[in-house]
Amino acid sequence: MIEFKNVNYIHVNGIQALKEINLSIKPKTINALVGSNGTGKTTLARHINGLLKPTSGNVLVFGKNTKKISVASLSKRIGMVFQNSNHQLFADTVKNEILFGLNNFETDSQIKKNRFEWALNFFDLKKYENTSPLKLSGGEKKRLCIASVLAWNPEVLILDEPTVGQDQVQKEKMLKFISNLNKQGKTIIIISHDLEFLWPLKPNTIVMAKGRIKKTGKMTDIFSDDELLNQTCLMRPQLLDLWMKLNIKEEPPGDITEATDAIRRINGS
Amino acid sequence: MKEKSIIKFENFSFRYDSANEFILKNINLEINKNELVILAGPTGCGKSTLLRSIIGLIPHMHGGEYKGRVIVDQLVVNDVKITDLAKKAGFVFQNPENQIFMFSIERDIVFGLENLGTSRTIMKERVDSILSLLKIEHLATKAPHELSDGEKQKAALAGILAMQPKILILDEPTSLLDPKTAIDFINIVNDLRKKIGMTIVIVEHRLDLVVGIADKLIILSNGKIIENNNPKQVLHYSNQLIPEIGIPVISRLYRNLAKSNYDFDNVIVTVKDMVKEMRRKKFND
Numbered sequence: 001m002i003e004f005k006n007v008n009y010i011h012v013n014g015i016q017a018l019k020e021i022n023l024s025i026k027p028k029t030i031n032a033l034v035g036s037n038g039t040g041k042t043t044l045a046r047h048i049n050g051l052l053k054p055t056s057g058n059v060l061v062f063g064k065n066t067k068k069i070s071v072a073s074l075s076k077r078i079g080m081v082f083q084n085s086n087h088q089l090f091a092d093t094v095k096n097e098i099l100f101g102l103n104n105f106e107t108d109s110q111i112k113k114n115r116f117e118w119a120l121n122f123f124d125l126k127k128y129e130n131t132s133p134l135k136l137s138g139g140e141k142k143r144l145c146i147a148s149v150l151a152w153n154p155e156v157l158i159l160d161e162p163t164v165g166q167d168q169v170q171k172e173k174m175l176k177f178i179s180n181l182n183k184q185g186k187t188i189i190i191i192s193h194d195l196e197f198l199w200p201l202k203p204n205t206i207v208m209a210k211g212r213i214k215k216t217g218k219m220t221d222i223f224s225d226d227e228l229l230n231q232t233c234l235m236r237p238q239l240l241d242l243w244m245k246l247n248i249k250e251e252p253p254g255d256i257t258e259a260t261d262a263i264r265r266i267n268g269s
Numbered sequence: 270m271k272e273k274s275i276i277k278f279e280n281f282s283f284r285y286d287s288a289n290e291f292i293l294k295n296i297n298l299e300i301n302k303n304e305l306v307i308l309a310g311p312t313g314c315g316k317s318t319l320l321r322s323i324i325g326l327i328p329h330m331h332g333g334e335y336k337g338r339v340i341v342d343q344l345v346v347n348d349v350k351i352t353d354l355a356k357k358a359g360f361v362f363q364n365p366e367n368q369i370f371m372f373s374i375e376r377d378i379v380f381g382l383e384n385l386g387t388s389r390t391i392m393k394e395r396v397d398s399i400l401s402l403l404k405i406e407h408l409a410t411k412a413p414h415e416l417s418d419g420e421k422q423k424a425a426l427a428g429i430l431a432m433q434p435k436i437l438i439l440d441e442p443t444s445l446l447d448p449k450t451a452i453d454f455i456n457i458v459n460d461l462r463k464k465i466g467m468t469i470v471i472v473e474h475r476l477d478l479v480v481g482i483a484d485k486l487i488i489l490s491n492g493k494i495i496e497n498n499n500p501k502q503v504l505h506y507s508n509q510l511i512p513e514i515g516i517p518v519i520s521r522l523y524r525n526l527a528k529s530n531y532d533f534d535n536v537i538v539t540v541k542d543m544v545k546e547m548r549r550k551k552f553n554d
Contacts, residue, residue, distance in 0.1 A: 036447040037418050137312060164444065167311050167474075167513035193447050196477075196518055233449035238477065238518040238540050245544045256518065260525045267531075267550070 001027040001187065002048055002156070007057035009043060017043040019211040021057070025189065025204075027155075030182050032198045032219070033191045035208035036233035041191045042083065044208070045158050048189070049078040076105045079154035083161040083191075085141035088148075089133040094125055097133050098148045105152040119151040122177075138165040156187045163194045171197055195223075199237040200254045207232055220252060272343065275436060275468050276300040276323055281337035283318060283327060291334070292318050294492040300485075302435075305462060305469045307479050307500065310489035311513035316472050319489065320438050322346065323470070325354040342435055356385065358436035359429035363444060365421040366413075374416075374424045375400075375409040381432045399427045403457060419450040426458070437462075439471040443478065451478055477517035480504065480538050488514065501536040519543055 002025040009018035017040045025031055033041045046052040047059050050066040059066045061074060082088045091097035098119050106112045120126050123143040128136060133144055142162065149157065159178075163171050171194075179201060182188055192198055198205075198219065205222045207214045209232045215222055222228065223236045224244065236244075239259055243252040248266065253259035278298040284291040292315045300306050308316050321327045328335045329351045339346040342357045362368050371377040375396060382392050400406045403423050408416065416424060422442060429437065437458065443451035459482050462469055473479050480486065486500040488509065495509045503510070504520045505527070516524075523537040537543050 036450065037445070139312065165312070168515045169512045171515075195448065233447040235448035235452070239522075241540045242519065242522075242543055245540065246547055256521045256525055259522050260529065263522075263526060263547075264529065264531070 001025060001062060003058075003060040004044075004047070005058045005060070007047065007054040007059060009047070009052060010055045017211055018047075018054075021213055023206065023213060023216070025187065027187055028182070028185050030178070030188045030201050030203040031190070032201070032203035032205045033189060033208065034193070034195070034198075034205060034232075034234060035214075039208045039232075040211045041208055042160055045080065045160060045189065045191060048156070048158060049080050050074045051080075072104075075101075075154075076152065077154050078156040078158065079149035079152070080158040081142075081145045081149055081160060081162065083164070085138070085145050088145045089141060092132060093130050094128045094133055094136075094144060095120075095130060097144060098125075098151050101148055101152045115151050115153065119147040122150075123147040139167070139170050142166065143170075150181075154186075156189065157181065158189045158191075160191045161193070162190065163192060163197050175200060195235060195237050199239065202254060207234070273301050274299040275302045275342050276470070277338075277340040278322075279338045279340070281322070281339055282334075283322065283336070284334040285318075286332045288333075292492050293322070295337070296494060298487070298494060298497065300468060300470065303462065303466050303468055304484040305459065305471070305479075305482060306485045306487060307476070307483045308470060308472045308487050308489065309474070309476065309514055311511065314489045315492045316489055317440065320360070320440060320470065320472065323436070323438060324358045324360050325349070325351040355381075356432070357434060358438060359432055359434035360438045361422075361425050361429055361440065361442055363441040365418075365425035365445075368425040369413045369421060369428065372412055373410050374405070374413070374427070377413070377424060378428050378431045381428055385432065395431045395433075399431050402430075402461070403427055418445040419447075419454070422446060422454060423457075426454075430461070433465075434467070436468045436470070439469065439473075441472050441474065443473065443475065451475065455479060455482070474515055476500075476504075476515055477519070480517060480520070501538055504538065505536050 004021045004023040007018055007021040008016065010016045021044065035041055043052065047054060048061065050071045053067050089097060091100055098116055102112055102116060120129060125144060125147060133141060136144060162174060178188055190198065202219060205219045206216045207222055207228065214232060215228055220240060223240050229236060240252045253262050278296040281293060281296040282291050283293045308319065310316055318327065321331065322339050323341055325346050328347060341354060344353060346354065369377045371380055378396050378399060379392050382395060400409055405423050405427065408420055408424060413421065443454055446454060455478050458469060461467060471479060480500040483500050485497060486503045487494060488496040490511055496503045496507050504516060505524060510516065519540050520538060527533060533546055535542065535546060537546060
């Protein structure tokens with residue numbers, strides 16, 4: 001559904017941000033894009049909704065070349081939530097922020113009304129309906145950004161560092177709704193340094209270093225590779241680390257509950 | 270009598286001019302010399318206000334209702350000038366771009382020293398030793414905008430360390446860094462603390478990076494201190510742990526297993542501790 005074919009991208013300042021990228025993202029999957037600072041993750045994501053076009057090579061989305069379709073028509077199907085909420089929010093009220101994309105992409109007024117109400121309530125923003133987005137806390141701004149994008153019901157959701165500035169309670173809420181959206185058939189792409197957050201989602205993992213894709217695969221396989229972790233400034237999630245150090249052969253647990261059960265079972269207590 | 274504590278809050282409360290409510294309420298706290306202390310709590314609980322009160326930004330820059338006393342290395346914050354406090358305590362901001370501003374990193378590092386009236390020979394020595402300590406000699410003549418986030422963070426730290434503060438205050442220093450770079454950064458300041466003696470107060474959301482090396486974990490909630498103890502004690506025995514605190518995965522696993530009557534001989538903070546404990550129990554042999 002999303003295909004990168006020999007993609008290179010050179011910034012206006014002459015620096016090559018993407019090198020020979022070949023990548024295929026399948027529909028209805030959760031994907032994680034990881035790697036150290038300044039390694040090209042955000043640049044790659046911006047090629048998916050056509051905000052950036054390859055210097056050479058091609059990006060195909062839903063079978064169409066991004067060089068030949070407008071960003072607007074791609075955005076309807078691919079929603080992107082930026083790392084810095086302040087770069088995204090611009091309307092005078094929370095209500096208008098959510099309505100902006102919806103008005104552009106949806107014509108049926110009943111659907112529009114339903115989706116607006118849904119976005120407002122699902123993200124606990126009802127009480128701020130007439131408040132300026134600038135007055136919200138960092139965590140609330142992030143929720144508003146996601147709500148505004150999900151309101152127009154895109155098929156693909158790209159989240160750039162969604163957990164920065166979120167406390168544990170908000171992170172767990174986010175984990176649940178990402179997993180629910182995926183079950184409803186949406187394709188999710190998450191850029192994040194927060195590997196403990198990604199771990200329970202069991203995403204397909206794409207590791208980048210210096211503009212190149214180093215490896216793609218299951219999170220367990222990627223994070224078992226010591227040499228790769230050293231090269232890419234990544235750290236092993238604690239549950240996988242524990243499983244490897246204890247030399248347990250069965251599939252590592254996704255969360256604490258699974259880990260507790262497994263340990264008790266193996267230990268026969 | 271030798272004073273053990275270097276930072277002391279006595280019945281301290283503060284309300285910003287613009288607010289109706291007190292953001293910090295009757296804080297009593299002592300931080301000992303050369304300790305590394307983590308400050309945690311949900312957003313808006315008063316962490317930044319507490320830090321500002323140590324370096325004197327409160328009350329000298331931010332006005333408001335001020336009750337009680339804060340004593341920093343025997344100076345009463347309210348009674349002395351902010352410049353006197355600057356010699357005692359250095360502050361590294363969350364966003365290094367708020368901090369580094371000169372046209373080269375070298376110039377940025379000497380800026381603080383020049384203001385303190387340091388001689389040229391000493392300045393040269395200090396700059397060289399700080400650059401080599403942080404392994405950023407190659408950045409000396411670079412401009413701030415040429416640096417990556419991790420390098421900026423180190424440059425900001427270098428400028429503060431050059432002044433050799435007794436107290437180092439770090440406000441979410443690793444939020445922009447990838448996991449390995451974040452750990453390197455924490456290890457550098459911790460090694461330095463041991464080598465030259467320094468008290469460190471750090472606000473850090475990724476507790477897994479710091480619980481292994483910290484002496485105390487203080488939790489603030491609604492302007493009050495609800496926990497102040499050894500991190501192991503807090504993470505494992507506290508009933509006050511509010512859900513907003515990002516308790517490391519391994520500590521949550523430990524709590525869960527302990528709850529289901531799993532006997533542990535030692536308190537566990539890291540994966541290494543857990544592995545040792547499991548091996549002792551001949552787990553999976």
